[in-house]
Amino acid sequence: MEKETTKFRMFTVFDYYTQQIKLRMNLIKPIAIAFLLPGLFQLSQAGPMAMFAESRSILRADTLSWDAPLPFDQEVKTGKLENGFQYFIRKNVEPNDRVTMYLATKVGSILETEEELGLAHFMEHMNFNGLKHFPKNELVNYLQSAGVRFGSDLNAYTGFDQTVYQLPIPSDDPELLKNGLQVMRDWAQDALLTDEEIDKERGVVLEEMRGGRGAQQRMRDQYLPIMLNNSRYTHRLPIGTKESITDFPYEVLRNFHQKWYRPDLQSLIIVGDIDVAEMEAEVQRLFGDLKSPADPPERVEYKVPLLDKNQFIVVTDSEMTYTTAQITIKHTEEEVKTVRDFRRSILKSVYGTMLNARLSELAQSADPPFIQARVGIGGFLGGLDAYNASFAAKPNEFENGFKALVRELERVQKHGFTETEFQRAIANIEKGNETLFIERDKKKSDSYVSRYLNYYLDDTPALSNVDSYNLYKQLLPTLTLKEVEEIGKEYYLDTNRDIIIMAPDKEKENLPAEAQANAWFSEVENEDVLAYEDKVSDLPLLAGKPQAGTIASSKEIADIAVKEFILSNGVKVVLKPTTFKNDEILINAFSPGGTSLYNDVDYFSAAQSGNLVNSSGLGQLNTFELRRYMTGKNVNISPYIGERSEGLSGYSDKEGLTTAFELIYGYFTEPRIEDDVFQSFVTRSLSSMSNQEDDPNFVFSKAINESLYGDNIRRVPMEAKDVKKIDRDRALAIYKDRFADASDFVFTLVGSFTEEEIKPYLENYLAALPTLERQEQAKDLNIYEPEKGFETVVHKGKEEKATAVLRYYGDYTYDKVENLNMSALQSVLSIKLIERLREEESGVYGTGARASTNKYPKNRYSFTVSFGTGVDRYESLMAAALNEIAKVKENGPLASDLEKFKIEQKRQLELSLKENKFWMGQISGAYQREEDPTYINSYLEDLEKISVESVKEVANKYLKEDKLFKFILLPDEK
Numbered sequence: 001m002e003k004e005t006t007k008f009r010m011f012t013v014f015d016y017y018t019q020q021i022k023l024r025m026n027l028i029k030p031i032a033i034a035f036l037l038p039g040l041f042q043l044s045q046a047g048p049m050a051m052f053a054e055s056r057s058i059l060r061a062d063t064l065s066w067d068a069p070l071p072f073d074q075e076v077k078t079g080k081l082e083n084g085f086q087y088f089i090r091k092n093v094e095p096n097d098r099v100t101m102y103l104a105t106k107v108g109s110i111l112e113t114e115e116e117l118g119l120a121h122f123m124e125h126m127n128f129n130g131l132k133h134f135p136k137n138e139l140v141n142y143l144q145s146a147g148v149r150f151g152s153d154l155n156a157y158t159g160f161d162q163t164v165y166q167l168p169i170p171s172d173d174p175e176l177l178k179n180g181l182q183v184m185r186d187w188a189q190d191a192l193l194t195d196e197e198i199d200k201e202r203g204v205v206l207e208e209m210r211g212g213r214g215a216q217q218r219m220r221d222q223y224l225p226i227m228l229n230n231s232r233y234t235h236r237l238p239i240g241t242k243e244s245i246t247d248f249p250y251e252v253l254r255n256f257h258q259k260w261y262r263p264d265l266q267s268l269i270i271v272g273d274i275d276v277a278e279m280e281a282e283v284q285r286l287f288g289d290l291k292s293p294a295d296p297p298e299r300v301e302y303k304v305p306l307l308d309k310n311q312f313i314v315v316t317d318s319e320m321t322y323t324t325a326q327i328t329i330k331h332t333e334e335e336v337k338t339v340r341d342f343r344r345s346i347l348k349s350v351y352g353t354m355l356n357a358r359l360s361e362l363a364q365s366a367d368p369p370f371i372q373a374r375v376g377i378g379g380f381l382g383g384l385d386a387y388n389a390s391f392a393a394k395p396n397e398f399e400n401g402f403k404a405l406v407r408e409l410e411r412v413q414k415h416g417f418t419e420t421e422f423q424r425a426i427a428n429i430e431k432g433n434e435t436l437f438i439e440r441d442k443k444k445s446d447s448y449v450s451r452y453l454n455y456y457l458d459d460t461p462a463l464s465n466v467d468s469y470n471l472y473k474q475l476l477p478t479l480t481l482k483e484v485e486e487i488g489k490e491y492y493l494d495t496n497r498d499i500i501i502m503a504p505d506k507e508k509e510n511l512p513a514e515a516q517a518n519a520w521f522s523e524v525e526n527e528d529v530l531a532y533e534d535k536v537s538d539l540p541l542l543a544g545k546p547q548a549g550t551i552a553s554s555k556e557i558a559d560i561a562v563k564e565f566i567l568s569n570g571v572k573v574v575l576k577p578t579t580f581k582n583d584e585i586l587i588n589a590f591s592p593g594g595t596s597l598y599n600d601v602d603y604f605s606a607a608q609s610g611n612l613v614n615s616s617g618l619g620q621l622n623t624f625e626l627r628r629y630m631t632g633k634n635v636n637i638s639p640y641i642g643e644r645s646e647g648l649s650g651y652s653d654k655e656g657l658t659t660a661f662e663l664i665y666g667y668f669t670e671p672r673i674e675d676d677v678f679q680s681f682v683t684r685s686l687s688s689m690s691n692q693e694d695d696p697n698f699v700f701s702k703a704i705n706e707s708l709y710g711d712n713i714r715r716v717p718m719e720a721k722d723v724k725k726i727d728r729d730r731a732l733a734i735y736k737d738r739f740a741d742a743s744d745f746v747f748t749l750v751g752s753f754t755e756e757e758i759k760p761y762l763e764n765y766l767a768a769l770p771t772l773e774r775q776e777q778a779k780d781l782n783i784y785e786p787e788k789g790f791e792t793v794v795h796k797g798k799e800e801k802a803t804a805v806l807r808y809y810g811d812y813t814y815d816k817v818e819n820l821n822m823s824a825l826q827s828v829l830s831i832k833l834i835e836r837l838r839e840e841e842s843g844v845y846g847t848g849a850r851a852s853t854n855k856y857p858k859n860r861y862s863f864t865v866s867f868g869t870g871v872d873r874y875e876s877l878m879a880a881a882l883n884e885i886a887k888v889k890e891n892g893p894l895a896s897d898l899e900k901f902k903i904e905q906k907r908q909l910e911l912s913l914k915e916n917k918f919w920m921g922q923i924s925g926a927y928q929r930e931e932d933p934t935y936i937n938s939y940l941e942d943l944e945k946i947s948v949e950s951v952k953e954v955a956n957k958y959l960k961e962d963k964l965f966k967f968i969l970l971p972d973e974k
Contacts, residue, residue, distance in 0.1 A: 065339065066338065066339045066340040066343065067338055067339070067340060068338060068339050069337060069338055070336065070337065070338060070339060070341075070342055070461045070463060070467075070471075071463065071464070071467050072455075072462055072463075073451065073452075073462045073463060073464040073467070074464060075090060075464055076088050076089065076090040076271075076448070076452060076462075077089040077090065077276050077280055079280065079283075079284075081263065081284065081287060081288050081290075082288070083263040083264070083287075083288065083289075083290050083291070083292065084262075084263045084264030084265075084292070085188075085263035085264070085266055085267070085268070085287050085288075085290055086266070086267040086268075086456065087267060087268045087269070087270070087280070087283050087287075088267065088268070088269045088270070088271075088452040088455075088456070089270045089271075089274075089276050089279050089280055089283070090270070090271045090276070090448055090452075091271075091272070091273070091274060091275075091276050092271050092272060092273070092443070092444075092445045092448055093273045094441075094442055094443060094444050094445065095273075095444070095445070095910075095911050095914060096273045097170055097171055097172040097273050097910070098168060098169070098170060098171055098272050098273055098445065098911070099168070099169060099170075099171040099177065099180070099270060099271070099272025099273060099274050099445070100166070100167070100168040100270070100271050100272055100445045100446055100449050101166070101167045101168070101169070101180060101181070101184055101268065101269070101270050102164060102165065102166050102167075102268070102269040102449050102453055103164070103165040103184050103187050103188060103266065103267075103268055103269075104162060104164050104266065104267045104268075104269065104453055104456050104457055105162060105163045105164070105165075105188075105260075105261065105265055105266050106161065106162055106265040106266075106299060106457065107120055107123075107162065107163050107260040107261065107265055108120050108158060108159045108160045108161040108162050108163060108238065109121065109158065109159070109160055109236040109237065109238040109240075110160045110161055110232060110233060110236050110302050111260060111299070111300075112236060112240075112256070115244070115248065115252055116244075116248070116252060116256050117236070117240040117241050117244035118205070118238070118239055118240015118241060118244050118245050118248075119240065119244075119248065119252065119253055119256045120158050120163055120238060120256070120260075121158040121163075121205070121238040121239060121240065122201065122205055122240070122245065122248075122253065123163070123191070123253065123256060123257055123261070124156050124157070124158045124163050124165075125201050125204065125205060126191050126193055126197065126198065126201060126253070127156065127165065127186075127187050127191050128140060128156070129197040129200070129201055130191065130192035130193070130194055130197045131183070131186035131187070131190055131191055131192060132186050132190035132192065133179075133182050133183075133186055133190070134183065134186065135192060136197065137835070137839055139183065140154065142179070143167075143169070143183075144831070144900045144904070145896070145899065145900055145903065146169065146170070146173070146176050146903065146907075147170065147900075147903040147904045147906065147907030147908070148167070148168070148169055148904075148907075149904060150834075153166075153167070153168050153169075154166070154167055158238045159238060160233055160236060160238065160381070161457070162457050164453065164457075165184075165187050166449075167180055167183060167184065168272075168445075168446075170907060171272050171273045171274050172273075177274070178282075181282055181283070181286055182286070184268055184286075185286045185287060188261065188263070188266055188268075188287065188290060189261050189262070189263075189290055189291070191257060191261075193250070193253060193254050193257060195250055198250055198253060200839065200840075200842050201842070202245055202246060202842065203841075203842025203843060204838055204842055204844070204845055205239075205240075205245050205845075206242065206245055206246070207842075207843065207844050207845040207868070207869060207870070208239065208845035209239050209240075209242065209245070210799070210800075210801045210845075210868070210869075210870060211801070211845055211846075211868045212239065213799045213801065214319065214696075214797070214799060215317040215318075215319035215320045215321075215695075218317055218798075219315040219316075219317050219320065219502050222313065222315040223313050223315050223500045223502070224237075226311045226312075226313050226498055226500065227328070227498065227500060228304055228381070228382070229304050229305055229306070229307050229311075229330075231302070231303070231304040231305060231382060232302050233302065233304060233381060233382055258293060259293055259296065259297055260297075262290070262291070262292040262293065262296060263287070263290035263291075263292060264292060264296070265299055266290075267456045268283060268287065269449050269452045269453055269456070270283070271445040271446075271448040271449050271452075272445045301383075302382060303382045303383040303384075304330075304380070304381055304382030304383060304384050306330060306331075306332065306384070306496055307496065308495065308496060309495075309496070310494070310495065310496070310497045310498070310499075311497075311498045311499070312498070312499045312514035312517065313499075313500055313501070314501045314503070314508075314511050314512075314513075315500075315501070315502050315503075316502070316503050316504060316505045316507065316508055316511075317502075317504070317505060318504065318505045318694060318798070319504075319694050319695060319696065319797065319798065320502060320503060320504045320505075320691070320694070321504065321691040321692055321694055321695045321698075322371070322392055322393075322503075322504070322687075322688065322690075322691060323392070323393040323395070323398055323501070323502070323503035323504065323507050323510075323511075324390065324391065324392045324393065324501070324502050324503070325390065325391060325393070325398070325401075325402060325499065325500065325501045325502075326388060326389070326390040326498075326499070326500045327388070327389040327390070327405075327497065327498070327499055328380075328386050328387070328388050328497070328498045328499075328500070329386060329387040329388075329491060329492065329493055329495075329496060329497045329498075330380060330384050330385070330386050330496040330497075330498070331384065331385045331386065331387070331491060331496070332383070332384065332385070333379065333380075333383045333384050333385050334385060335459070336460065336461050339471065339475070342461065342471060342475070343475045343478070343479070344487075346429070346472070346475060346476070346479065347479060347483055347484050347487050348377040348378070348487055349429070350422070350425045350426065350429070350479065350484050351377065351484050351485075351487045351488055352375055352376045352377060353425045353428070353429075354417050354421045354422065354425050354484070355375045355408065355409075355412060355488075356374055356375055356376075357421070357424075357627075358408055358411075358532060359372075359373040359374065359375065359405070359408060360372075361624055362404065362408065363680065363684070364615070364623060364676065364677060364680045365676055365680060366675065366676040366679040366680060367679065367680075367683065368394075368680050368683055368684060369394075369397070369400050369401050369403075369404030369405075370391040370392060370393055370394060370397075370400075370401035370404060370405065371391075371392040371393070371394060371684050371687050371688060372391065372392050372684075373389070373390065373391035373392075373401075373404075373405050373408075374388075374389075374390055374391075375387075375388065375389045375390075375409070376388050377487070377491050387491040387492055387493075389405055389406075389409060390405075391404075391405045393503075394683065394684075394687040395507070395687055395690040395691070396507070396510050397510075398501075398503075398507070398510050398511055398512070399510075399512070399520065402512075402517070402520055403520055403523070403524050406520065406521060406524045406525075407524050407527065407529060409488075409492055410524055410525055410527070410529055411529045411530075411531070411532055412485070412488050413488065413489060413492060414529055414531075415529070415530075415531035415532065416481065416482075416485040417481060417484065417485065417532070418532065418534040419481060420534045420536055420628075421532075421534055422481045422484065424628060424631040424632075426476055426479065427631050427632035428631060428632060429472065429476060430472070430476055430632065431632045431633070431634055433468075433469060433472040433473065433476075435583070435634050435653065436465070436468075436469070437465065437466075437469040438582050438583045438653075439581060439582050439583065439584075440465040440466075440469075441582070442580070442581050442582055443465070451463075494521070499514070499517055504691045504694060506691070535624065535625070536625070536628055537620070537621055537622075537625040537628075537629075539620040539621065539625075540619075540620065541618065541619045541620065541621055541626075541629060541659075541662050541663070541666060542619045542620070542662055542665065542666055542669075542670065543619060543620055543670065546665050546669075546764060546765055546768035547768050548763050548764045548767060548768055549567055549568035549569050549763060549766075549767025549768055550567070550568045550763055550767060551565050551566075551567055551568070551759065551762060551763060551767070552565075552566045552567060552568050553565070553566045554566070557933060557934060559934040559937055560576070560923075560933060560934050560936065560937065561576060561577070562574060562575065562576045562923065562933065563575050563755060565762065567762060567763075567766055567767040568767050569742060569743060569767055569768070569769060569770075569771045570742070570743030570744070570771055570773065571742050571743065571745055571747065571766050571767065571769060571771075572745070572746045572747070572927075573746075573747045573748075573749070573762055573766060574746065574747070574748045574749070574923055574924075574927065574933075575749050575753075575755060575758060576748075576749070576750045576751075576919055576923060577751070577752070577753055577754055577755065578750060578751055578752065578916055578919065579752065580751075580752075580914050580915060580916050581751060581752050581916060582752055583653040583654055583655075583752050584651065584653065584751045584752055584916055585651060585652045585653065585654070585657070585660075585749060585750070585751035585752060585753055586650075586651050586748075586749070586750045586751050586916050586917065586920045587637065587648070587649065587650050587651060587652065587660065587664070587747070587748075587749055588647065588648070588649045588747070588748045588920055588924045589647045589648045589649075589664070589745050589746065589747045589748070590645045590646070590647035590745065590746060590924065590927075590928055591645060591646055591647060591738070591741075591742075591744050591745045591746075591776075592644065592645055592744065592776055592777050592778045593644070593645060593646055593738060593776050593777075593778055594641055594642045594643050594644045594645045594646055594738075594778055595607050595641060595642070595643050595714075596643055596644055596778045596779040596780075596781055596857075597776070597778070597779060598734060600713055600714075602730060602734060603713055603714060604713070604718065604722050604723070604725045604726045605725070605726050605727050605730040605731040605734060606641060606731070606734045607641070608681070608726055608731060609641055609673075609731040609732065609734050609735040609738075610639050610640040610641035610642075610646070610735065611640075611681075612673045612677060612678060612681060612728070612731055612732075612735075613639055613667070613671045613672065613673055613732070613735050614638050614639055614640070615677050615681065616671075616672045616673050616674045616677045617672050617674060618663065618666045618667065618670060618671065618672060619662075619666045619670040619672075620670075622672075622674060623674060623676070623677055630659070633655075633656045633659055634651075634652065634653045634655070634656055635650070635651070635652045635653070635656035635659045635660045635663070636650045636651055636652075637649075637650035637652075637660055637663040637664055637667065638650055639667045639671075639735075639739070641734075641735065641738055643714070643778075643781075644778035644856060644857065645778065645928065646738040646739065647745070648664060648667060650663075651751075654752070654753065654757070657753075657757075657758075657761055658761075661761045661764070661765035661766070662765070664765060664766070665765045665768065665769065667739065668739045668742060668769050668770065669769075669770065671732065671735055671736065671739070672732075673728055673731060673732045673735075675728070678728045678731075682723055682724075682726070685718075685723045686720050686723055689718075689719065689720050689723070690720075692717075696796040696797035696969060697969075698717070699794060699796040700794050700796065700803065700967070700969040701717070702716060702717050703792060703794045703967075704792065704805070704967045705717070707790070707792045707967075708785050708786070708809075708965070709783060709785075712783055714781065714783060715783060740770060740772055741770070741771055741772035741773070741774045741776075742766075742769035742770060742771050743771040743772065743773050743774070744774065744775075744776060745769075746924070746927045746928075747766060748920060748923050748924040748927070750916045750919045750920045750923065751916050778856070778857065779857075780857035780858060781857070784809075784858070784860065785809035785810075785862075785965070786809075788962055788963075789808070789809075789961075789962060789963050789964040789965045789966070790965060790966075791965075791966040791967075791968070792965075792966070792967050792968070793968045793970060794967075794968065794969050794970070795970050795971065795972055795973045796969065796971075796972060797969070797970075797971050797972060798971065798972065799971060800870065800871050800971055801868060801869070801870060801871065801971070802868065802869055802870065802871050802873075802874035802968065802969060802970050802971075803866070803867075803868050803968070803969040804866065804867055804868075804869070804874050804877070804878050804881075804966070804967075804968050804969075805864060805865075805866045805966070805967040805968075806864065806865040806866070806878065806881060806882070806964060806965075806966055806967075807862055807863065807864045807865075807964070807965045807967065808861075808862065808863040808864075808958060808959055808960070808963045808964055808965070809860070809861070809862050809963060809965065810860070810861060810958060810960075810963045811858070811859060811860060811861075812853055812854075812859040812860050812861035812958070813859060814853060814854075814855045814859040816935060816942055817942050817945055817946075817950075818954065819853055820942055820943060820945075820946050821946055821950050821951055821953075821954040822851040822853060822861065822863075822954060822958070823851060823901070823905075824893070824898060824901045824902075824946050824951050824954075825849070825851060825863075825888070825893075825951050825954055825955055825959075826849045826850060826851040826863070827897075827900070827901040827904070828888065828893035828894070828897040828898055828900075828901060828951065829848075829849040829865070829884065829885065829888060829893075830847075830848040830849045831897050831900065832884045832887070832888070832893075832897070833847045833848060833849060833865060833867075833881060833884060834847060834848070836880055836881075836883075836884050837867060837877055837880060837881060841876075841877060841880060843869050843870075843873050843876075843877045843880075844867040844868065844869050844877065845868070846867065846868075847865070847866065847867035847881075848865070848866075849863065849864065849865050850863070850864045850865075850866075851863050851864075852864075855929050856929070861958055863958060863959060865881050865885075867881070871970060871971065874968065874970075878966070885955070885959055888951070888952065888955045889952065889955045889956050889959060891952070892948040892949060892951055892952030892955075893948055893951050893952070894948075895948055898946065898947075898948060898951060901946075902943055902944075902946065905943055906940065906943070909939065909940070913936075922935075922936055
């Protein structure tokens with residue numbers, strides 16, 4: 001039921017892909033289970049700062065007053081009722097016929113007493129389990145019947161200081177719009193809170209709690225008192241405790257609801273395709289009678305105190321897979337109220353941008369001192385801001401990584417930044433500002449909701465599009481390099497400094513005590529650190545100008561407003577001009593082949609070749625020169641080599657089209673794999689894999705793949721021995737081979753362009769691409785799952801929890817209607833699994849079904865049901881899940897559930913048809929699968945062919961008992 005919050009999300013320090021396993025390394029995982037803490041790097045706080053002479057001289061010519069309060073967005077209708085309830089209402093037609101409503105309450109776990117631990121979050125759950133006008137589970141049932149998706153659309157989250165409910169619904173149905181407002185009114189104060197529903201939800205919340213248990217949680221429990229200075233926040237995690245959730249009396253929850261769910265702590269935010277005046281009248285009518293208790297308790301604003309001392313902690317866990325350290329220097333919060341404050345927040349952003357660019361370069365050196373590192377200044381929690389510096393260490397090299405990070409911080413302290421670094425950072429902000437302004441009339445309603453939500457909850461600025469644009473436009477020229485450097489000196493201090501180190505148990509011997517860490521600070525501070533040298537190349541990207549070709553032929557695909565071109569070199573180009581964005585052009589290209597054409601000896605070199613080329617420079621520019629070359633450009637082109645195809649994907653605006661097509665031409669004709677990039681890739685890959693066998697989820701995933709595919713290197717996770725097989729020269733040779741012949745490539749462009757604008761680029765760049773006229777197709781590697789199902793049980797992990805995966809595999813009849821029936825089966829089974837396993841059994845937090853179908857190399861399907869639960873319940877819940885499958889096979893789905901699927905598909909299609917990304921996927925996918933690209937026009941017609949009987953038939957055809965594979969993860973055997 002919860003989603004990630006965006007205000008206090010812990011930063012990510014490592015984002016790296018192996019062949020099958022995505023290892024996303026979060027330095028310090030969310031310190032709550034029920035939600036993710038807002039990010040420490042959010043750039044929203046600011047305060048007074050001395051003005052440098054250069055800035056003053058620039059400002060004299062400007063009429064902007066730095067002490068003026070930031071203007072509030074006047075395009076939103078605001079109001080406050082007599083009972084204290086506030087509202088924000090704005091008309092926005094992106095997307096049209098839709099409206100997004102948020103109910104924000106300034107009620108979170110921080111307000112809980114000792115007997116109420118976890119009840120703010122529990123109350124959020126209960127608002128989906130019985131309301132005055134929607135008893136029991138009728139809320140979810142009703143909204144699903146209207147095409148609203150539970151989880152994706154209908155959702156909520158709880159934090160320390162707030163609970164927020166969201167509901168995006170169609171606005172073209174007056175009855176649905178009326179009922180949507182009634183939902184908001186019921187959420188505000190009319191939860192039923194029956195004994196029966198409270199008891200049922202206890203199990204759901206306990207399973208949510210169980211799912212969050214693991215290495216990160218165990219370490220979090222140790223470092224949290226230091227991170228939060230042992231403040232009240234330390235003892236008020238939203239999820240609560242097992243004891244509190246299990247044992248709280250009914251009346252305690254009802255009293256919590258009565259005293260805190262009140263109008264003076266609530267606001268309604270409505271943005272969408274609506275009549276503002278009519279909506280305001282309805283809000284006043286519906287919410288005007290909200291009542292507060294006779295003697296309401298004070299809503300105390302709790303703080304995290306500054307301790308004026310340094311803190312240090314090392315925490316280890318046997319299931320932790322990497323070593324990381326975070327240096328946090330806490331400061332009193334600086335609010336953003338005036339133009340001066342806003343300007344200061346930009347200075348902080350520039351500081352972080354420049355320093356992170358340096359750290360990124362260091363991480364990509366031939367022998368990187370760490371896997372990755374990051375620095376930022378931003379909001380923390382409880383009235384504090386923080387300077388955060390973090391890194392993920394290589395195995396057994398913690399000291400080296402720690403000193404390398406601190407050395408870069410000291411380098412800035414002593415020598416500052418270069419003028420060229422500063423100008424690049426400013427140019428990127430300017431470009432971002434221009435892009436946002438150009439797209440202002442295409443801005444989605446959700447972004448406006450976030451603007452007003454943050455204003456209400458956190459008192460952050462709510463600037464209009466025009467005001468924000470003008471502020472950046474006027475303020476950026478006034479910024480000086482000296483001011484940015486002073487920001488660092490002001491925030492990078494040695495007081496109120498926390499050092500939190502997390503590592504695997506086996507790394508304990510390599511980790512410092514506090515005295516040793518302090519000594520390292522002193523050692524680096526006393527080093528003769530050299531100034532940073534910013535190397536910039538004046539060379540053009542490409543060594544030579546492409547030899548232009550011509551357009552050989554074209555044909556219209558009028559039904560979807562698309563035109564197909566064949567160029568003189570055989571390249572096929574498909575164009576779909578749109579007006580969905582003002583200045584967005586999506587680009588995709590593919591060719592059949594991929595790694596399937598190479599034997600196992602070359603496999604790892606082939607599989608990583610696209611990544612290595614993409615991470616390197618291009619043409620005449622090395623990696624870092626290329627990054628500098630891309631300054632101020634809203635362009636990205638990335639090559640890839642997959643198992644059955646190779647290609648490119650990316651985007652551009654009109655201004656960047658020349659650069660985009662230069663990149664495309666370069667990736668065909670002048671690719672590089674630089675030695676530094678290659679060595680860095682190998683080092684960081686090996687480092688990231690060193691402890692992966694300690695992660696229960698990795699071990700489980702690996703065991704599943706090994707049971708299905710044996711030791712086939714193309715399906716099991718890449719290991720250290722595999723990384724060492726990657727050959728740089730061979731990888732580059734394979735890449736060049738895959739891009740040597742453009743004659744079988746299909747390029748698709750979707751977005752804000754005209755045919756006449758694009759034609760010169762097609763002729764000058766794409767028609768100039770090299771060709772060999774090869775006739776290639778990807779190979780069928782014959783890597784398929786076994787014919788008969790089986791059960792695999794894996795024991796790994798300390799926590800008393802189980803994961804169950806039920807999966808069917810087999811041959812498939814790939815067809816557009818068959819695919820729709822499979823999607824319908826996925827949808828109706830997901831509904832039933834939630835109803836049975838979560839609502840009736842109270843045995844899981846989340847569950848669902850997922851269907852996957854493939855046309856090539858062979859028509860195949862997989863169908864998966866998965867969930868997490870307690871060790872004592874997984875067998876009975878697996879039986880319950882299989883029972884729900886059996887019901888659909890015997891009787892078909894309920895007609896009402898099937899209708900929910902159909903209306904959701906129709907409503908989602910209405911939105912998708914106005915998105916560039918959707919059309920890119922439709923067109924490029926159709927060409928890649930050799931299908932009719934106009935199929936989408938008959939989609940609704942085919943949708944009506946889906947029936948209870950057709951879904952029942954598909955369920956019996958594919959969900960056969962002998963095709964069922966059971967994969968179960970249990971704790972370590974004792």
